[in-house]
Amino acid sequence: RKEVEQDPGPFNVPEGATVAFNCTYSNSASQSFFWYRQDCRKEPKLLMSVYSSGNEDGRFTAQLNRASQYISLLIRDSKLSDSATYLCVVNKGVTGGGNKLTFGTGTQLKVEL
Amino acid sequence: ETGVTQTPRHLVMGMTNKKSLKCEQHLGHNAMYWYKQSAKKPLELMFVYNFKEQTENNSVPSRFSPECPNSSHLFLHLHTLQPEDSALYLCASSQGGGNGNTIYFGEGSWLTVV
Numbered sequence: 001r002k003e004v005e006q007d008p009g010p011f012n013v014p015e016g017a018t019v020a021f022n023c024t025y026s027n028s029a030s031q032s033f034f035w036y037r038q039d040c041r042k043e044p045k046l047l048m049s050v051y052s053s054g055n056e057d058g059r060f061t062a063q064l065n066r067a068s069q070y071i072s073l074l075i076r077d078s079k080l081s082d083s084a085t086y087l088c089v090v091n092k093g094v095t096g097g098g099n100k101l102t103f104g105t106g107t108q109l110k111v112e113l
Numbered sequence: 114e115t116g117v118t119q120t121p122r123h124l125v126m127g128m129t130n131k132k133s134l135k136c137e138q139h140l141g142h143n144a145m146y147w148y149k150q151s152a153k154k155p156l157e158l159m160f161v162y163n164f165k166e167q168t169e170n171n172s173v174p175s176r177f178s179p180e181c182p183n184s185s186h187l188f189l190h191l192h193t194l195q196p197e198d199s200a201l202y203l204c205a206s207s208q209g210g211g212n213g214n215t216i217y218f219g220e221g222s223w224l225t226v227v
Contacts, residue, residue, distance in 0.1 A: 004155070042220070043203055043218035043219060043220050043221050044156070044203075044218050045218070046215050046216070046217075049215075087155075087156075094161050094163070094168045094169045095168065096163060096166070096168035096169075097143070097144060097161075097163030097164065097166075097168050098144040098146070098161035098162065098163040098168045098169060098207070099144065099146075099161070099207055099214060099216060100158060100161065100169060101156075101158065101216060102155075102158070103155040103156040104155055105153075105154065105155045106155070
């Protein structure tokens, strides 16, 4: 089983649509969680951290369910500029310092006119 | 504008060549990382350095040799690579080892081994 599993998509949605991405992780020792965004041939960039209480940043809402080891991302009112690959990321930490981020393969989103 | 810069951005090398990738972070961070991204695969962690000491080697073949002379600079020395090593190599940095510290990536070095 992969450490972090995501539906690769692509999700093709019209502008203005609401779209949800899901992610599951296998390591219950994972301690922090993120969504990163990666544009084609670019580096990943942090979209938002994910907290158990759920958190929102504008049109983006992230949720974490530790019991089910499940993470979600909801994008409301999709824009053309939201087209990208969304990476689910979990962090275990490293003995001695540093972070050990494990990435999912990403879910590709295409927002269309 | 990224605070993590990588050079070269593109590199083509033969299997018998020796080359190096360079990374510099201007964010005052303590931890630096090398990741590999191959086509259709998730990013794979290669190495972690914290305060210039290696804290993680994710079973990386010895043909990849990292060097971290200080907290701001990280190198990846390459020798006798294979064509399957062709990938995007991403350097990253973070404030430290605390969970939740954001990791910032450089733009990456595209490596092609011929």
